[in-house]
Amino acid sequence: MFRPFMGWAINSASNNMRLISKALLWYLVLATFVFGIGGIITFLLLKDALEQETDYELNRHLRQIVQSLEAEHPWQALERNTIKIFPLEEAVAEESRVYGDTLVMHPRTERFENFRKLIALRNVNEMAYRIEIIDIYFEQDDIIDVVAQILWRLFLVFSIVLLLGSFFISRRIFKPFKELLIAIDNWNLKSNSPLKIPNTNTKELQRLNEFLWRMTNKARHDYQTLKEFTENASHEMQTPLAIAQGKLEILQEDASLKEDQLKLIQSAQYSLRKLSKLGQSLSLLTKIDNQEFATTENIDFSGIVSRVSSQFEELAEMKGLKIDTQIAPDVDLQMDPMLADILVTNLLKNALQHNIPNGWIQLNLDDENLSVKNTGAPPQTPIPELFERFKKSNSSNGTLGLGLAIVKKIVDVNQMGVNYEFEEGVHEVKVMLK
């Protein structure tokens, strides 16, 4: 039977994030990083450009002042808020130097602001002057502010576009992947139909598809081979068994045989019989697996339960067991009649075999459940294993250990449930019919 791989189930439960969400999250982390670096670079470039521009302005002012002084304008007339001119005593070596980050009371905002200041020494018309010009200069904080504002908006736009874009794009490019997942979900090893693989022109998906196709086909093929082997083996062994059994039957007719020899024959016959039943049971299990009993037919389950339980009445009586049946009429089930018969037979056979002297069996059928209770020794196998093949609660008796495995299989293919309980010397197997 095909069981989902456990590790996969655990994984999907603890870390259940969609592939596209994961990718998106990583994109956003990277984008934050890129935008951060972009911000720093923008800031540095912007600062540099503003400084150059300010310095250029300052030097242009200086040239205008010098030209005015050369044109013999009185220096007092040239002074402004931003321009200070100090005549000097003697001629100087000409130089100009720019100082940044000077705090000056801003004339309009009345706040100290960062200004850039040019101090130049000039000789004009045999006079020496010290000229100081200040110009407003963008504060670093302001630049950072502006850059942050721009980048923040850009990032927002980028994220929204990324989210919407990835949503639509993922729907497109992950469509074949999603279809593949659905196909795998719906695929059943036992149904013996190939995995329906969606078409795609994505290289990776093509590789995945091809791999899955090969893998599922291999699994299908192996499963079929195994199934056929079990079926053939259990079937083919019946003829040689029939031959051996026949030979022993002919042999036991021989009047000259002694008691010991006859006992040997009987023992051999018993083993052959057991082997044959084993083959039949395994073959039945395989056939149920192969859905050979799939049906849409509604059967009168109450009728079948009454008929089978009446067959057991004599056997129970001979074993000295009390059998008590409560069968609700008109319980209908969609089920193969032969499987229904086998189900009830195996439950009662089980109750009969694993009983105690002067014990009892109680069979109860209602609309919901079929329950078989019986007295018996405590099971020696852990309860969950009781429904597995070849698990017996008591290995000393002559049973095969397939009865409850067959019950479980019948219950499984008919979408029913089965439960086993042992309490105070009473076994109960309960089949939940619906």
Add this chain to the structure above:
Amino acid sequence: MKILIVEDEKELRSNIHAYLGNGEMVCETASNFREASMKVISFVYDVVVLDIMLPDGNGLNLLGMIKEEQPDTGILIISAKNALDDRLEGLNLGADDYLTKPFHLSELNARLKAIYRRRKLQGKSLLEFGDIKVNVDNHEVFVNDQPIVLTLKEHELLVFFITNKNRVLNKQVIAEHLWGDNVDYLDSFDFVYQHIKNLRKKIVAAGGQNYVQTIYGLGYKFSKQ
């Protein structure tokens, strides 16, 4: 009583032949479809034992052919397939009975004779053995012409004994004949013993002979000696 055994497996064929042939039956054998169809056309049989899986054809087709050629012939299908469908199809096509391999030869013998009684003697048969007379159809049993009352299982047991007279029958075979597959191996000893004890008691009480011999270590034999 003349029977035809159609079975491709040589050893199984010879088993059936050896077991049935030493009784009051005349056995012929066929190993394949072709041979079987030739024999069915040429000779008349009371019962045909038919394996439906033959190397050169489906035994179910042969069944149809026998029904056409010899409508009075009884047919018993033997098959390794336990599938209900095959069984039903065989019976629907007119087979009288169906046995799943492996089967006990004594069970085959009993079934063949039952078919023979139903078909050839139109059920008006009296089974006789010594001072016992059994009317199989209305379940009447007479010992020295005195009717005795048997339970259903005791009656079945007596018929099984008489049809397999002088043969060794082990307890498991008897138990399976009476109760089918559901009977437990270990239980069967007691059950069979109880029924045989009761049957013996009733026959002897009516003045009949005790024909049931116990074969120690194995089972029972219904015989006059």
